[in-house]
Amino acid sequence: MDTDDTLLLDNQLCFALYGLSRKMTSLYRPLLKPLGLTYPQYLVMLVMWEEQVGTSESTLLGVSVQFLGDRLLLDTGTLTPLLKRLEKQGLLTRSRDSSDERRLCVRLTDAGLDLRERAQAVPVSMLCKSPVAPGDLLVLQAELMGLLKKFK
Amino acid sequence: MDTDDTLLLDNQLCFALYGLSRKMTSLYRPLLKPLGLTYPQYLVMLVMWEEQVGTSESTLLGVSVQFLGDRLLLDTGTLTPLLKRLEKQGLLTRSRDSSDERRLCVRLTDAGLDLRERAQAVPVSMLCKSPVAPGDLLVLQAELMGLLKKFK
DNA sequence: TGAAATTATATTGTGCACAATATAATTTTG
DNA sequence: CAAAATTATATTGTGCACAATATAATTTCA
Structure with a gap:
């Protein structure tokens, strides 16, 4: 590739990632609303x-913001205000870890647990929107996940 | 893949896109600052x-927000406030198209044109940060661009 | 021609992202 | 043990994204 060509939008991997990521989010939006x-x-x-x-112990333990x-x-x-919104919606609770008061203990409420049933349909619906064969998506997903780990 | 597995984070193509896109932006940040x-x-x-x-005519014509x-x-x-910030930085001008007052005419200033020289180094520096061979990135870029067009 | 529809951009409001900083609890160390 | 360093979360401020709405110019067409 010519030096000048590297500044062309269409030659930029990161623009493809940026655009595709936002496109995917926009496909999720009507399913998640x-x-x-x-x-x-x-x-x-x-x-x-x-x-x-499934794990009743970890329900008691909860999950930290760090995790x-x-x-x-x-x-x-990003997470603190996001978690506050989910708490306000009644999907989870936020309380301090009694053994370390710095830590937050995020736990699903019953409503949060129940929401999982309705969410089962989301990945299926997303697949239906794909103009590409599911197999191709799996290949791409593996490539991207591998890349994400290498870059991280 | 099992139905339950579709709700696992690691199995989600879109999370890989989302994460990798933000990771790339974070690598650009110190180069663009x-x-x-x-x-x-x-x-x-x-x-x-x-x-x-290179094209003196289009410098006169300018570019619309729609374009x-x-x-x-x-x-x-997204674009209106972003363009106002670039205008405030002196990189471009925003004026109305005299032949159609609805349209905005965005034009680079001399400073905006000059900035291109310094930006030439950015794609090169990004490649240097990659833990993957440039050839692999080119393949991925082509795949993603193809997918972006199919989804659009 | 003039009202209705369309088009181009701008504005408002909500929710991320993220750097920078603050705060408070815990751990480490002198 | 107490001061210093570390850790976990929260807060503040800026800049996207994007839905919804507004505004004003242009086009269409009755």
Whole structure:
């Protein structure tokens, strides 16, 4: 590629990532709106469901902001207000960890747990919107996840 | 994939896109800061440079908000304030198109044109940060651009 | 031609992202 | 043990994104 060409928008990997990421979020939006969730809120709920569904002990333990941040690559400046909104919606509770008062203990409420049932349809609906074969998406997903880990 | 597995964060293509896109932006940040640009501002400048470098006619004609929005997949709610910031920085001018007063005429200033020289180093520096071979990135870029067009 | 529809941009309001800083609890160390 | 360093979360401020709405210019067409 010519030096000049590197400044062309169409030659920029990062613009493709940026554009496609926003496009995907816009496809999620109508699916998540009935659940009362934004896409980042949905991601937080995914982590919470992973941690607290089935395991009654971790429901008691709760999840820290740091844990959520590590999983989602987000900092407290993003998570703190987001978690407050989910709390206000009644999907989770925020309380201090009694063994370390610095830590926050995020726990799903019953409503938060129940929401998982309705969320089951979301990935399926997303797949239906894809103009590409699911297999191709799986390949791409593996590539991107690998890249994300290498860059992280 | 099991139905339950579709709700796992690691199985979500869109989370990989979302995370990787933000990771890339964070790698751009220190490179763009000396230029006084954010990543979306940099993208606008890329389009402006494509349109107005070398072609003296289009410098006269200028570029509309709609054109920028079509290229970058952004709407006026994002672009209008962003363009005002670039104007305040002296990189471009915003004036009405005399043949159609609805249209805005965005033009690079001399400072905006000059900034392109310093921006030449940005794509090179980004490549240096990559833990992956440039060839692999090119392949991925082509895949993502193709997908972006199919989804659009 | 003039009212209705369309088009281009701007504005408002909400919710991320993230740097920088603040605060308070815990741990480390002198 | 107490001061210093570290850790976890919260707050502040700026700049996107984007839906919804507003405004004003242009076009369409009855």
